[in-house]
Amino acid sequence: MSAAPLALSVLDLVPVRTGQTSAQAVTASLATADAADRLGYRRYWFAEHHNMPAVASTTPPVLVAAAAARTSRIRLGSGGVMLPNHSPLVVAEQFAALEAIAPGRIDLGIGRAPGSDPVITQLLRQSGTTSDVDRFPDNIRDILALSSPEGASLRFTSGQEYAVRATPAATAAPEVWLLGSSDYSAQLAASMGLPYVFANHFSGDGLERALDLYRSQFRPASEGEIPRTFLTANVVVADTDAEARALALPQLRMMARLRGGRPLTALETVEQAYAAEAADRLAAPLESWAAQRWFIGTPDAVAERLREFATRWQVDEVMISPVAAARDSDAMDAAPSRLRTLELLAPAA
Template sequence: MTDLSGVRLSVLDTVPVWRGSSATQSLRNSTDLARRVERLGYTRYWVAEHHNTPCLATSVPPVLIAQIASATSTIRVGSGGVLLPNHAPLTVAEQFGTLEAFHPGRIDLGIGRASGTDPAAAHLLRRGLPSAEEGFPDQLGELLGYLAPGEPSSDVRAVPRPETRPPVYLLGTSTSSARFAGALGLPYAYAHQINPAGTVAALQAYRNAFEPSTWLDHPYTIVAPTVIAADSDERARWLARGYAVGRLLLRTEDRFTLFPTAEEAERHSLTPSGERFVREHLDPQIIGGPGTVRDRLTELVEHSGADELMALTMVSDHEARVRSYELLAELARA
């Protein structure tokens, strides 16, 4: 069986906001978490993009990246990802060129094609921009043109143009996004936390479609599962329940609610269908004590062939969240 020793570990952060706390505290917790996982040897720290979602304080990835990169010194920092249909490609190129100038060799630009929000907010964000379905390939091509090596061929240039360029990753949840990334010769990051059933097929589709490019000469894959590690399986499942119940409440009660803490989730009475939703949300992810997490992650790497694991840990207690990343790092070193 494959072990975890040759697999890079990274962090995906959606900056969750929990009841009884605030977005301000969550943002400060993310900065603290980045410092601490850097000391643990993690490869990169990515922040997502969401809008009109009070329980996720990740509306401006470039600002978050600047803060986290300034608070750390060695870990790579980037977007997981910038949702390109919400932005003009020139603006994204200028933002990440500026970030790279301040933090050379440490900035990643992960790109997605989703909205990260509801249709009403997406409409406001995308005024004058093409829809994801219509314009994403052209938008991505334009963005890559601004960042490509050599002299730009366009009359419009992204300024500043730093000496080093941030690598571009394509994010996705399907075989179609995987094939697109492979055909462009870009590294591919798959959101296992969103669509765990499609991970193996997507990564295989990516490798089958891969063509070497100026960006990358061989396939490179990141898989991003939800990972919650604790000292026992029971403790980990208890910690995970707050996020899962919160996902249910967002769908069924109030889309502007904050995530309940683990203590609140324990007291929350669910219908049989609600309990089924929670179970189906948690079961495919990597949740448990050290032995369970090691076995589940090893199986995921073995089946998918992932080069890197990017753990999303949604836990209301900040120290328990840090502890989960500590346990994961220990498992990779074992």
């Protein structure tokens, strides 16, 4: 059992509702990051997804930089950068620059999944061998070396060495986390001595095995290091259970579209979702599943479930994805229901 009090963090996909522009969605998310900083949350991470009408978090480094400019305490990072889409040197340079902007507050969460459909994946990976998924472990090692103050070196066949650094005069490096939801990611994090995050908000299947593999196979990269991990979770909190369930319905319908291979849309408002659900019952098959795996309800009830969840899996931190949807009357550049979730859970953070 974890001896430390439960800490809460936030994962943001920058949701886009019907009729909302990307600019309005980003404005709402930056206000949410500002609130998380003020309310005592430990970290705030932006995901990387591409070509999805309901998600505007395509470029985590840009969003982290914007959030860094308006926060002072909270750790900021990616949840995560999908490494096969990018050159390791570019990722190292971006996050080294972020570390210079917000020293001691930057997390580089790295994932192996594409973050989109096969067509977009091919467009993202038109960068040669750096996009080879089989090189994923080597690319992580490159980022670790390039981001360090010491940098890395290339050795040519002539024997000459060439120094490479992500920034010319770094004094510290971002903290690197490995993200995943499979045995592979857990074992790789363990073998490299990296902290690990299981993407429980996405599925939850295989959680026990992944954590067992990570903890049992962990090999510290330096003396004194121990396995570190936390979990993600979809969360909706409101003043009443009925309101929380209503705010969760649009995201649940989006999940049903993803699982069923249906065309994706911008996120429905609560009113739009209820009207559509009465006709197509799209989310009905997932209601019992969400009741068990998501955290939906009033503040005390959800806080208690989160503490039990953390104790069950022996973690002292849970990263919540606040998936409460908007209502028709909400301003387009605000996310009051997501903010309310953070405010109501703040005493637990």
